[in-house]
Amino acid sequence: MKVLKFGGSSVANSEKIKQVLSIIAKTSEEQKVAVIVSAFGKTTDKLLAGANEALEDITAAKEILELIKELHFRVIDDLIIKNKKEVTEEITYLFDRLISIYEGIFLLQELSNKTLAKVSSFGERLSSYIIAKAAKETLDATHKESRDLIITNDEYLNAQVNFEVTNKNIAIFFHDNQHKITVLGGFISSNTAEETTTLGRGGSDFSAAIYAAALNADELQIWTDVSGMFTANPRIVKQAYPIAEISYEEAMELSHFGAKVLYPPTIQPALRKEIPIRIKNTFDPENFGTLISNDPENGNEVKGISHIEDISLITLEGGGMIGIPGFSKRLFEALSVAKINVVFITQASSEHSICVGVYDADAEKAKTILDETFSIEIYRKKIKPIIVENDLAIIAVVGESMKNYQGLSGQMFSALGRNNVNVRAIAQGSSEKNISAVINKYDAKKALNTLHEQFFEERTKQLNLFVTGVGNVGERFLAQLHQQKKFLIENLKLNIRVIGISNSRKMVFDDAGINLENWKDLLENGEPTSLDNFYIKVKEANHRNSVFVDNTANQAVSEVYEKYLKDSISVVTCNKIACASSFYNYKKLKEVSKKYNASFLFETNVGAGLPIIDTLKNLVNSGDRIHKIQAVLSGSLNFVFNNFDQSSTFHNVVAQAQKEGYTEPDPKIDLSGVDVARKILILARESSFKMELEDIKKNAFLPEEALNTTNNDDFYAALTKHENHFQDIFKQANDKDCRLKYVAEFVDGKANVGLQHIPADHPFYNLEGSDNIVLFFTDRYPENPLIIKGAGAGADVTASGIFADIIRIANK
Template sequence: MKVLKFGGSSVANSENITKVLDIVAKTSKETKVAVVVSAFGKTTDKLLAGANEALMDITIAKEILEAIKSLHFQIIEDLIFTNKKAVSEEITAMFNRLQSIYEGVFLLQELSDKTLAKVSSFGERFSSFIIANAAKELFDAIHGESRDLIITNNDYLSGQVNFKLTNKNINSFFDKNKHQVVVLGGFISANLEGETTTLGRGGSDYSASIYAADLNADELQIWTDVSGMYTANPRVVKQAYPISEISYEEAMELSHFGAKVLYPPTIQPALRKEIPIRIKNTFDPENLGTLISKNPKKGTDVKGISHIENISLITLEGGGMIGIPGFSKRLFETLSQQKINVVFITQASSEHSICVGVYENDAPKAKLLLDETFSIEIDRKKIKPIIVENELAIIAVVGESMKNHQGLSGQMFSALGRNNVNVRAIAQGSSEKNISAVINKYDAEKALNTLHEQFFEEKTKQLNLFVTGVGNVGERFLAQLHQQKKFLKENLKLKIRVIGISNSRKMVFDTTGINLKNWKELLENGEPTTLDTFYEKVKKSNHINSVFIDNTANQQVSEVYEKYLRQSISVVTCNKIACASSFENYKNLKRISRKYNASFLFETNVGAGLPIIDTLKNLINSGDRVHKIQAVLSGSLNFVFNNFNEDSTFHDVVGQAQKEGFTEPDPKIDLSGVDVARKILILARESGYQLELEDIANSSFLPEESLQTTTNKDFYASLIKYENHFQDIYKEADVKDCRLKYVAEFSNGKANVGLQHIASDHPFYNLEGSDNIVLFFTDRYPENPMLIKGAGAGADVTASGIFADVIRIANQ
């Protein structure tokens, strides 16, 4: 014999019930079948809502009842033909009794547990009777009444089963039954006096397990709307997948911690008789689903990740607890007597505190009760008043083989820490099947995705990017990302999604990833943005492995880095302003980056895509010391002076440099030497020296009038006005057979930038186009410096440098 249980979604309407009957028909050809059904769809919720409305307005209660009635009679119309009149009359009589109960509630203004049990039982009474009669149209079937078979105590809403009587009733009924299929209502039961009781919400699974155990069934099948128990909630973790096999103990742990596919008490009766449980999908019946058994096939050490939301932590704390027995006993007795369920327990080894997790709606009542229980100790200052923390969730990593694998706890908490998920409390059983942590409930989705990636997606890492600035560099960066998407996934096992994009006017977000084929159109139709609204949107999205990318040269943008880093959101930037700001701010950003495990990378601050800063970091980290730096660090200035001569005008060459993307949007930043000064400052700081921007001597070649302009138009006009000045600079170098290079130097703790005459025997002489070059003189390279040379300006190379920093984060 097999026992098949079908949940509310499986019997929500006529179409779904037809699928259920097909499954039962196929199974009944092989063996006898007991079918346990839930109420149709959300019927139980509606029945209880109607009862509560009846206390205030019987008219509304009757309207709710009429809607429920309409669904049930539609199913009768669709599925029952030969016995339609008799079925309709019986269901009508049941609805009339239910309406009388509502009217009694309204008249007496009383809604007891006994009445609630009776009201909620009608859902399964309706569904089992209708489905049994629909089954009779197709195969040999009969209706069974669970209230005659499952006997409980007088707890009407969560009855404790009398297994001795229940076993006797079930065996007696099925011994006499000659039909191939029996359809029974789940969830419902009765006490010794024959009064209706229920087994608690989710009790239909439990009913099915009781039948399976008492009948020694070959298998218990739980049919639902998903293909088994998943590695995590698939509605929250898109990469979650079904678990093929799992042990009873692992399934109990997962179901206890929120895996809603299975009601936690379900497993106990089946476990007692070692009856296999299979979770199946009504809408994909060929899928094997999940098999729960005593000896599942060996799989991964971690089987699944689950969570419970809306948890409160209740803490009993105080020095007066140390060495005094009985505090734990009194705490749990108080909660137990008031039927407050404890879902989490942890205690400090110092005996200074006990911490328990309860459901949030029980927390106010629990605090009042415990404050009263420990009132004497609180008054005498031996312990503190009960502390309650709300808006929490419990997240649990479950696996029977975890005890044999060292370091799983470390992996769990390291992964959560990297993503700024603060752990409030931790519990791990001695069996080591479960590691549980209490976290902020708003971090639950991020935590689930983080841990799923850690334990189940080790081959593919996901990064979620938030991009500000989509000018030349930003546009090329997005293009490179789109182009390399397939390569990254196949070769680096890396999935990069752009979740948010903004410019100075608009922003667009998509939690599943923005389509980079048409991001411009999406952004143009996006919502208005500010730096604060974009940040709040990023923070609220709360994605794992988040990276904020600044492709601007904007000071205000650079001032928000700290906010992102404090949320454990990494920052990648080509904007030099932050790292060239005050030394205090530079060090602060570095410190916060380390504190919150968020990368702060700015390779493109110097040399665009050249690995200058990364190379310098490797030198310093390996114990080398920098004594001197000589460099040409402005691709734009190098381009300008490589192309400027007596046959061209300085104005036109600068205009060409800007047109080709070699300069900042304001070319005066480059030509004034400020940009180069920032770069040598950053290199000096990365070498371990403390300098400010004003410490760097800047010998500008621009006329004072050019330096004082406030718009690009006025700046270019000044270049035309002082063309003779620039020609004189060129001729002076040409006469000496030298080339003009804007050089940055750092030596003996001092730095300077300025235009120099470079002779033909100097390494800088043949530097072409917009190339950069840097020479590091160190302990290891005292005479022949380490030399890095290559393209140092342009949107493509700068974008590739940003891209490289993103890859560095992924590889951490």
């Protein structure tokens, strides 16, 4: 025999009940079945709402009841033909009883637990009767009242089952019952005085388990609207998937910590009899679902991750507790007497403190009771007043095989730490089947996704990007991301999503990832932006593995890096301003990055996509010392002087360089030498030298008039006016058979930048186009320097450098 339980979502309307009937029919072909059903949809909630409304307004209560009645009669019209008159009369009688109860509530102005139990029982009484009659239309089915079989004590709303009497009743009834299908209402029961009682939250599941255990069923099937127990809540973790097999203990742990597919007490009767429980999807009946048994097939060492929200942490602490017995007893006894459920316990080994987790709704009551219980110790300052922290959540990693694997706790807390999820308390049972942590409720979604990725998606890592600046570099960066998405997933097991995009006017966000095929249209129709608003949106999104990407050359943007890093949001930037600001700010950003475990990468600050900074870091980290750096670090200036001669004008060559994306939006930054000075400053600092921008000697070649302009139009006009000046510069180099290169040098702690005449035998002489070149002279490379050479400017190569930094973070 099998016991099938169908929840409210499975019997919400006629169409869904038809699917339930087809499942029952198929199952009953081979054996007898007991079918336990919940109330239709949210009927029980509506019945209780009507009862509470009846205290104040009987008319409003009857209106609620009328809506419930309409649903039930609609189901009767759709599903019942042969016995419609009989069914209609019975259901009408039940609703008349409900109206009488509501009127009694209104007249007496009293709503006791006894009455609440009676009112709430009608949902299952109605649904089980209608479904039984619908099944009888085509199948060998009958209906039986659960109140006749399940006997409890007198706690009307959360009754305790008398299993001795109940099991005997069930055994006798089913022994005499010859029908293949028996439909019973879940949740409801009665006491020895034949008064209606209910089994509390999750009572329909519990009813099903009671029947399964009493009947020694071959299997208990819980039919719901999902395909089993998932590795995590699929509404929060989109990558979660059903667990094929799981043990009773694992299922209990997961259900205790919020897996709503199953209610924890459900497992107990079935566990005692070792009856397999299968979670199935009513709307995908062919899906295997989840099998809960005593001996599941081994799978992942971690079976699932679950969580409970709306938790408060209550802490009892003080030096007066040390070595004094009885504190724990008094604490738990006081909470027990007050009927406050404790969902989490941890105690310091020093006996200095005990922490317990309770639901937020019980927190204030718990504090009042415990402050009173320990009032003498608090008055004598032996312990502190009770400490309460609200708005927390408990996250639990569950798996029976976890005890056989080393380092799982380390993986869990390292993953949370990398994503700035602060752990307030930890508990781990001696059986090592569950590691629980109390965290801020705000971080629950991020924590679940982080841990799911750690334990179930180790082959695919997700990065969530927030991109500001979509000019030349930003646009190419997004295009490269879009182009490489499939490659990254298939070859690097890396899923990079762009969650937010911003320019100087608008911003757009999508938690599921922005479609990079039409991001321009989405951004154009986005909301107004500011640096603060964009940061707030990023913080509110609270995604794991978050990265802020700055594709601008804007100083104001560079000034917000610290805020992102302090929230453990990595920063990738081609903007040189931050790293070339004061040495104090540069060091602080580095320190904050390290402290909050957030990467701060700026490879593209020097050499665009060339691995200059990365190579320098490797030299320094491996113990080499930098003596001298010589470099052509401006792709734009190299492009300009490689294309400028007597047949061209300096103005036109600079304009061409800007048009092709080799210069900054303000080309004077490049031509004044400020950009190159920033780059050599960054290399000096990365070589472990303390230096400020003003320490760098700049040998300017621009006329004063051009240097003093405040906009591009005036700058270009000054270039035209002083064309002879630039032609003279070219002639002087040409007469010496030299080429003009803007060179940056760092030697023994001093740096300078300026235009130089480069002879034919110099490594810089044949540097073409917009290429950069860097020569590192070190302890290991004293005479023949380490040379890095290649394209050092342009939107595509800069974007690829940003891309490379993103991948470095992914590989961290």
